[in-house]
Amino acid sequence: MISNYIKIALRNLTRSRGYSLINISGLAVGISVTMLIGLWLYDELSYNRHHKNYEHIAQVYQHQTFNDVVSTSMTMPMPLGTELKANYKSDFKHVVMAWWPMNHILSIDDHKTSQSGTFMDGEGLEMFSFNMLKGTLTSLKDPASIVLSESCARAIFGDQDPIDKMLKIDNTLDVRVTGVYQEFPSNSKLNNIHFVSTWDFWVTSNPWMKVQEHNWNNNGYSIFVEIQPTTTFEAVSEKIKDIKVSKISKEQAAREKPQVFLNPMSRWHLYSVWKDGQAAGGRIELVWLFGIIGTFVLLLACINFMNLSTARSEKRAKEVGIRKSVGSVRTQLISQFLGESLVVVVISFIIALAIVTGVLPWFNTISEKRIDMPWTNLYFWLVSVAFILITGLLSGSYPALYLSSFQPVKVLKGTFKAGRFASVPRKILVVTQFTISIALILGTIIVYQQVQHAKNRPIGYDRQGLIMIRKTAPEFWGKFEVIRNELKASGAIVDMAESSSPATEIWFNFTGFNWKGKDPNLQDDFATMAVTHDFGKTMGWTFIRGRDFSREFSTDSAGIVLNEAAAEYMGLEDPVDEEITWNGRKYTVIGVIKNMIMDSPYSPVKQTVFYLSYNDTVWINIRINPEMSAHDALAKIEKVFQNLLPAVPFEFKFTDQEYALKFAAEERIGALAGIFATLAIFISCMGLFGMASFVAEQRRKEIGIRKIMGASVLNLWKMLSAEFLVLVGVSCLIGLPIAAHLLDQWLQQFEYRTTISLLALIGAVGGALLITLLTVSFQTVKASMANPVKSLRSE
Template sequence: MFKNYFTIGWRNIIRTKGYSFINICGLAIGMTVAILIGLWVFDELNYNKSFKNHDRLGQLYHHVTFGEEILTINDVPAPIGEALKNNYAEFEDAAMASWPREHIVAYNNETKLSKTGLFVEPQFVSMFSIQMTDGTAALTDIHSILLSRTLAASLFDDSPVGKMIKFDNRDLLVVTGVFEDFPTNSEFADIKMLLPLGYYFTISDTNRKALNNWESYAFQCFVLLKNETLFDQVEPKIKHVLYEKASNDGKSIKPQGIIFPMKKWHLYGVFKDGINVGGQIKFVWMFGIIGIFVLLLACINFTNLSTARSEKRSKEVGVRKVMGSARNQLVAQFLSESLLMVTISFLWALAMAAFSLPWFNTLADKKMAIPWRDPNFILISLAFIMITGFLAGSYPALYLSSFSPVKVLKGTFKTSRFAALPRKVMVIFQFTTSIVLIISTMVVFLQIQHAKDRPVGFDRKGILHIAIRTDELAKANYNSLRNEFLSSGAVENMAMSDFPITGGMAAVASLTWEVKDPALRPLVALNSCSHDFPKTNGFQFVEGRDFSREFSADSSAVIINEMAAKLISAKNVIGKKLSFNGREREIIGVIKDQIRWTPFTKQSPHVYFVSYASSAYITIRLNAQVGTHEALQKIESVIKKFDAGALFEYKFQDEDYARLFNSEERIGKLATVFAILTIFISCLGIFGLATFAASQRTKEIGIRKVLGASVFNLWRMLSADFMRLVGVAILLGAPLAYYLATQWLEQYEYRVEISWLIFVVTSILVVLITLFTVSYQTLKAALANPMNSLRTE
């Protein structure tokens, strides 16, 4: 019996190639989107789950108060790990770590690579169940190092265990082991080497002083609890640990400790005013819902075309019922045909998903793969086919099996005038969904452009910065280095600083000035730099002047931004004194506010001061008269002159600034792709319905043409029904899109206003797309010879 069902189903597919293609193509596209989104959602939900103890691992965070603002940070002082492990029984272990940073590693002075490394305590390896592929996980010797499998393969032809590599062109470290690379969907995906934290404290005096300093917020603290249920129990106990150890200045920011579980790091990593407000999880929900809706739209196409063509199969139903077929058998037949078509669509969708996955990975910044051999994937695929087949075929099966055999065989069967109502409702649903996606995508890109148009307060073109990673370059005489750069002819200006203008900054809450309210503890960002930093970056001065070597007092001067100036005084601030880090400094200039954090949020007060004690970055403004390639070669030769072991790695300022938009642009591009596919699926369905409607009204069109109707009148008549449906979809979709877009924009402090033009443009676009879709069939029917249609019976 089932063989008979599938045989008839296959014959129906072959006999009605056009409708079958529309159905299979629509379903395949919907399934492809669902598969890709499903892989993305699965990857996101399994973030960090590769670690054996992921449900018991956590990280120490702190809520700190600056004025009326509560920030949540995961920077902690070095001694806190030992304090937690020794004083609280809930912790099985704790490990301190530095922040990830790129370092240079070289073997035999031949192969030199720059990779991201992390300084950790020895217990870090066991806490995170890191898999060793060679050697041991020992990091007890401060001159040892663990390499990832890919880094080891890049440096050595054979086993690297026991061999020496040069680290940051300063010390020789022995490779004690090789570990399996961290999974791409983990917090440590970029980490290619692990080093002893003890070695970190020997690198410089600054690092050494941080070892027992409770005021140096420069580390991470990871904890392993004895039981997953202990997170809520231990948090009240460790809440005030840092507060009790802090100085008066430290206490002023009221640090309150929390243990943030690893399972929440990726998806729930956003805090606002000390409250966890979610994070990446909102995109998981958003794209998951989009995937379901796109698949649903494809199923709607199948349902619409199947029910629209009901009269074509009414006689078949009548004959089968007369021959003794029960309704449940007819339902099974039509569901079997649906299942056959869905299976063909799924196989096509798998091929399209496999073909488009590399492109999708690039767009989504992922490294996903289809798990062909995973039994769970096979079971999910079978369930997916069955569910989709039921969704697509259940209504047509129930509808077709309900026909009365007497009316059908007597030729008196006519579909009810209300039979088309469900089809119209589903078409409206399709286009409402498309309109919501189109408007939402437009709002995303307008928000991105709105942020890009925000004044940044510094120059970006023709400027690059270089990280100082070796002792030789760090100890180079600043004036000698600067003169070499300028004399090369490739450099217009050069400066050094603790942070690049597009990077982070240090922060202080203990900044004071005259008549300051003692209760006021604003968060102020600091950056030490050379005299030439403002000019090299093109700072825009509102008051006062730039740093100058002609004034010896400028070594104790500061330049502040407008936000800092308003904080200090409502009037002129030039000449006023600031005190921080135990030293008083004079304000000599005020610059325009700059975009230092994400452009979608408000910025903070900034202070720049002159210091040559330590610098981490070189900033270079290129000579516009020299070609970029030539300029880079000359800059590299200068770097090599001062440090032959340094790798020449640089970042252009405009590209570094652009990375601040990466997340939003990625979401915008993904939403655009899904919006285009949604409108395509909707148009595919309406094209099929237009084709069927034209074929059903062949005689009517012929009679109207004979009676003098013009091609335009016939086109307008045939298109009007569809345009009314699109009109209803616009009326429903526009308010819904406005609500959803408004909710999405609420997360940004700096956001665009939603203009009515977006809705007008979208409405016109959807109307034009619909007209273009249906016009082919309607014009084809209107232009046909009426004699041919009147002769047919």
């Protein structure tokens, strides 16, 4: 019986090739989109899960209150780690102090490479489940040791065995290679870590860190923990929440209300946004968004199948009548029609596998993932089988129930008519399709507008032709003037200056500022940046008041420059020459500049203080000569650096490219949403095309009579297109308010945001109507131009 059903299904598919093509291709595209989204969701939801201790690992966070606003941070004071190790042993299996991952120079003899790595307590290897290819999980027992990732070891040593070889970190720290570990997968917090050395070695090698071992006010370090299996994150968080209160002054504790807590590894990736001390989402919102989109796109493809199957019911009516008259019961007919839908889904699924395999590299580029087809994963095939069954039942259930309900007497007498309301379910399905499509169109428009809105925001400096170089080795120190003079003499640069942070980030925030008229209840909090002379000229500062730092004024060593936000924050109408005290030292405001966007372009600019210092800087900022090509200028700059700093690899970043990365997440959302919206519209249009061809075929005699009576092609086109335009119009009335509400909620997460304009709404409606007209016009015009003699000829 089953083989018979399959034969009938294949016969029906080959008999109606046009409708079969629409059904299969629509379902194949829908399944492809759903499969891609499913692979993306799996990658997101399995983030960090490969760690064996996943359920028990956490990072130490803290809440602090500033001016009645609770902020949440992962930066902790160094002595907190010692406190947890000493006094909470029964709660923790591991407490691991760690430095922030960043690039360092690894060298052996004359071979040098820049690799991203970190410094952490040796027990971190066991806690994070490092897969050691050489060495053991105790390989960092010796403070002056280092373990390398497989790719890092190959880059430095080639095919040689690296174990017990000596390396230098940043040309100064001698370490011995004691292990090689397998690279972490891309969906891991540690995926960019290519070497690990010890925390104690890093602290003892940096005197500025050594002095912080008892400083509870410097929140600049990260602490990871693994709790004992016998306790919970909530229980331990309750024990340690007030640990800082007893370590700082009573006044500071009452003002800041610090609360320490554990943030589980399961929440690091998906729930990274905090607001007023509460988790406020993060990438979990994208997981929900794309999960819903995937469901809707598959639903659109299933709607196509339902529509075309029920629309062509009259052609299957006699078949149903004959089968019923010879003894077929309704359950058998339902089984047959469901079997046909399953055949279509299986064929579509096979095509979808080929599509996904072909587009996956491109999809990985768009989404910045490294997803592979899980051909050998049993769960993938189990999910696929379940997916085929559910999709087959979903898409075939309504047609099966509808077709199997025909009465054989009416069908075989030729008196069967679909009825005046038979098309209502199909119209509802078409409205559903375009409601989803219109919502996706509007969503794509608004995401694009939000990104452009932030991109067009004045940033307060000229980022074109500006490069940044991080001072990664001691060779940089004391050579600023020599490098600057050589570069200026080469003609490759306009100017050069140093800073403590890159132009595109805020690295340091400080309190302890006082000024005339300050509210005694105000908890001050300023972003601060140390700069050298000519920083403003190099960056392209715009002064509102006052002047820049100058070599002509020796007093500028006690001068500061404020941004607009700082002047407003202090409530100073004319800040120039005002005296500001910072931790007991007096400074004079010499100028006020327009706000520089250094942090998120979607948030207000933070109040920032710039001060003059040649000792606190770690970044070199260079303005390339605009009259020279970037290629030639960079070649000259590299030559100067290689001559003066031969032991340091020449590495730089373009400021405009680093700034562009701030939009990467939203641009990826927009790109993916745009792709999925396009495919959803394509699926909807395929269904609409099939429906238009069916309607034109169904009304061919009416069209022939109207043509004989004098109706023009334009009149017939209007008549046939009007029904579809009305359905799309109804979709607009339903879809736009829903989409606008959801998008407005999405925009609320940005303090600097666009609005949902009337133009965007008109664009979405106009686009939907235009797509509808283009889709149905081919069939309607073709039907309108047909020879009426052929249409009216009796069979």
